[in-house]
Amino acid sequence: MSDLVEPCSDEVPLSRREQQKEEKNKALIDAALAVFSRVGFAAAKMDDVAREAGVSKGTVYLYFDSKEQLFEEMVKANMAPLMTEIAENLARPAISATERLKSHMKFFYTKILNTNRRQIMRLIMAEGPNFPHLAEFYHANVLSRGQAVIKAIIQQGIDDGEFRDLQGHGLVQNIVAGALVAGIWKLVFDPFQPLDLDAYFDTHVDLILNGLKA
Amino acid sequence: MSDLVEPCSDEVPLSRREQQKEEKNKALIDAALAVFSRVGFAAAKMDDVAREAGVSKGTVYLYFDSKEQLFEEMVKANMAPLMTEIAENLARPAISATERLKSHMKFFYTKILNTNRRQIMRLIMAEGPNFPHLAEFYHANVLSRGQAVIKAIIQQGIDDGEFRDLQGHGLVQNIVAGALVAGIWKLVFDPFQPLDLDAYFDTHVDLILNGLKA
DNA sequence: ATAAAATAACTGACTAGTCAGTCATAATTA
DNA sequence: TAATTATGACTGACTAGTCAGTTATTTTAT
Numbered sequence: 001m002s003d004l005v006e007p008c009s010d011e012v013p014l015s016r017r018e019q020q021k022e023e024k025n026k027a028l029i030d031a032a033l034a035v036f037s038r039v040g041f042a043a044a045k046m047d048d049v050a051r052e053a054g055v056s057k058g059t060v061y062l063y064f065d066s067k068e069q070l071f072e073e074m075v076k077a078n079m080a081p082l083m084t085e086i087a088e089n090l091a092r093p094a095i096s097a098t099e100r101l102k103s104h105m106k107f108f109y110t111k112i113l114n115t116n117r118r119q120i121m122r123l124i125m126a127e128g129p130n131f132p133h134l135a136e137f138y139h140a141n142v143l144s145r146g147q148a149v150i151k152a153i154i155q156q157g158i159d160d161g162e163f164r165d166l167q168g169h170g171l172v173q174n175i176v177a178g179a180l181v182a183g184i185w186k187l188v189f190d191p192f193q194p195l196d197l198d199a200y201f202d203t204h205v206d207l208i209l210n211g212l213k214a
Numbered sequence: 215m216s217d218l219v220e221p222c223s224d225e226v227p228l229s230r231r232e233q234q235k236e237e238k239n240k241a242l243i244d245a246a247l248a249v250f251s252r253v254g255f256a257a258a259k260m261d262d263v264a265r266e267a268g269v270s271k272g273t274v275y276l277y278f279d280s281k282e283q284l285f286e287e288m289v290k291a292n293m294a295p296l297m298t299e300i301a302e303n304l305a306r307p308a309i310s311a312t313e314r315l316k317s318h319m320k321f322f323y324t325k326i327l328n329t330n331r332r333q334i335m336r337l338i339m340a341e342g343p344n345f346p347h348l349a350e351f352y353h354a355n356v357l358s359r360g361q362a363v364i365k366a367i368i369q370q371g372i373d374d375g376e377f378r379d380l381q382g383h384g385l386v387q388n389i390v391a392g393a394l395v396a397g398i399w400k401l402v403f404d405p406f407q408p409l410d411l412d413a414y415f416d417t418h419v420d421l422i423l424n425g426l427k428a
Numbered sequence: 429a430t431a432a433a434a435t436a437a438c439t440g441a442c443t444a445g446t447c448a449g450t451c452a453t454a455a456t457t458a
Numbered sequence: 459t460a461a462t463t464a465t466g467a468c469t470g471a472c473t474a475g476t477c478a479g480t481t482a483t484t485t486t487a488t
Contacts, residue, residue, distance in 0.1 A: 021463090039344065042256030046448060056465045061449065126340030128402035130253060139406045168417025169410050173399060175421075177391035184394075185387060188342035192353045196383050203382025207389075211425030231436070231483065238437095260474065270439045275475065434485070443476075448469105455464070 027053040028063055032074040037119035041071055041127045071127075072134050078120055079142055082111060086145045090152060097157030101175075101212075102205055104149060108179050109201050118183040125184075147172045154212070163212040178204040241267040242277055246288040251333035255285055255341045285341075286348050292334055293356055296325060300359045304366060311371030315389075315426075316419055318363060322393050323415050332397040339398075361386045368426070377426040392418040 031052035035044045046067055050057045064070040089104055112118055128135040150172045157163030168174070182204070185195050245266035249258045260281060264271045278284040303318055326332055342349040364386045371377030382388070396418070399409050 040254065040256060040340065042254060043344075045446090057448090058450080058465055059463080062463070067448065122339065125336065125398050125402060126254065130257070132405070135402050136406055139403050143403065144407070166417065166420055168420060169413035170396070170417050171421070173395050173409070173414070174392040174418050177395035178388045180398075181387055181391035181394050182384070184339050188339060188349050189353050189357065191346070192350055193358070195387070199383035200387070203380065203384050204388050206380055206382060207385070207425040208421070209425075210427070211421040211423075213424070234483095235437085259472095271474090272439055272476080273437080276437070281474070430488080432485105432487075435483085437480100437482075439478105439480070441477095441479105443474105445474090446472085448471090450467105450469080451465105452467095453465080455462105457462075458460090 024053070024055060024059070025063055028055070028060060028070070029074050029077045032070050033078060033116065033119065036071060036074065036123060037116065041067075041123070041130070046070075068131075072131070072137075075120055075123070075134055076137065078117060079138070082117070083141055083145060085111065086142070086149060089149045097153050097160060097162050098209060100153045100156070101150070101209065104153060105179065105205055105208075106201070108146075108176070109182075109197065113179060113183045113186070114197060118187060121180065121183050122187050146176070150175060157212065161214055164214045166212070175208055178208070238267070238269060238273070239277055242269070242274060242284070243288050243291045246284050247292060247330065247333065250285060250288065250337060251330065255281075255337070255344070260284075282345075286345070286351075289334055289338070289348055290351065292331055293352070296331070297355055297359060299325065300356070300363060303363045311367050311374060311376050312423060314367045314370070315364070315423065318367060319393065319415070319419055319422075322360075322390070323396075323411065327393060327397045327400070327411060332401065335394065335397050336401050360390070364389060371426065375428055378428045380426070389422055392422070 028049065031049045032044075034052055035049045038044075044067070046060055047057050049070070050060045053060075060070070064073060085107070089107065092100060095103075112121060124135065124138050128138075154163060154171070158165045178200075182195060182197060182200050186197070189195075242263065245263045246258075248266055249263045252258075258281070260274055261271050263284070264274050267274075274284070278287060299321070303321065306314055309317075326335065338349065338352050342352075368377060368385070372379045392414075396409060396411060396414050400411070403409075
């Protein structure tokens with residue numbers, strides 16, 4: 001409460017307790033990510049989350065009201081740091097649209113696909129219909145921001161004569177699609193047909209940039 | 215038993231019982247698709263499947279050994295008719311690679327994305343890691359066949375000088391990606407940002423064909 | 429034909445087990 | 459010591475899977 005009133009500049013002099021509390025919160029979020037990723041929402045046990053975080057089950061309920069809330073907080077906590085980074089990509093030095101697009105795509109691969117955030121991506125797809133809140137949050141805070149960046153880059157490319165103006169409905173989704181599929185493939189089909197993410201990335205960029213070329 | 219010995223040409227004179235049995239099997243598969251799609255595997259209740267199929271819970275277990283088996287059979291039953299159709303697309307009249315690719319993509323949109331098979335697609339992504347059997351089955355019977363068709367078309371395009379040879383790892387996945395993402399979007403984010411599948415398809419084809427163009 | 433006997437299909441109450449969430453008690457910190 | 463934080467045994471709601479008994483269909487006997 002008081003946090004909201006205080007000037008946000010203070011030097012965080014955390015007491016031992018507050019410190020431990022934060023650590024435990026983090027541990028629970030991490031454990032939740034691990035457990036939910038492993039078995040999905042419904043099959044995940046709060047006992048397992050607790051054990052994995054090194055606390056008892058009761059403690060989990062001192063930090064989160066319910067399993068649902070834990071799930072949502074876990075997703076939000078893992079996505080929050082990304083959101084500011086995406087925003088920074090909007091205001092970017094004046095390099096060519098081609099290079100900007102390449103760099104933004106690289107960002108996507110390194111910051112999501114190659115981290116365990118891709119698990120969250122999968123969870124959103126898997127559980128999204130059962131968590132409209134969450135799907136909406138994810139759409140509003142991650143997807144539409146990512147879309148805005150890509151749209152801006154494409155517009156720059158069109159203005160500069162680098163890209164053609166193909167006016168398509170769902171152009172952004174088509175551009176990002178390759179990356180999403182790579183993430184899913186890694187999680188579901190890699191054992192049967194392994195995917196080399198670096199080589200895949202090159203193909204993806206090549207195909208898209210050629211597809212957009214004026 | 216005797217069926218296996220008889221010439222396979224016989225006129226299927228099903229007794230009333232056999233007929234009802236088949237109908238019920240179908241009804242259960244349909245109900246399973248509906249229920250699993252609605253809430254995912256873990257949260258699905260066998261009671262609900264039974265009710266939706268118009269039988270009692272006990273009956274479900276006369277047709278399927280377990281919840282797992284019902285799930286797998288449901289996926290297989292829904293995918294089987296597709297598999298032969300895909301195979302037919304391999305042996306195709308001598309039209310241009312461009313037209314063939316377009317037509318195969320259309321096939322994908324009309325036979326999967328615009329039907330409730332897209333629910334199955336989502337379920338595979340959602341539950342795949344918990345059902346390695348199923349992921350493997352899907353990969354072997356649907357994905358690799360689809361890949362073979364697209365690879366053949368691309369090779370034709372390269373040979374005819376229509377497409378460039380971009381040698382990419384994961385080229386096929388990149389080509390299909392747009393379609394998969396469209397399916398997922400429809401199921402998860404459509405309420406927040408609707409997607410017009412027809413317009414999206416045009417963008418997808420446009421982008422990919424230009425990306426491949428020699 | 430018709431009834432009786434045999435078989436196959438179905439039912440739903442029941443069991444055995446699971447797990448989200450609670451709360452009386454214990455441990456830790458200030 | 460008092461307040462806060464943590465524990466884990468406990469509860470109650472819920473559900474996959476079972477099975478003794480019922481109903482519908484088919485076969486056999488008259």
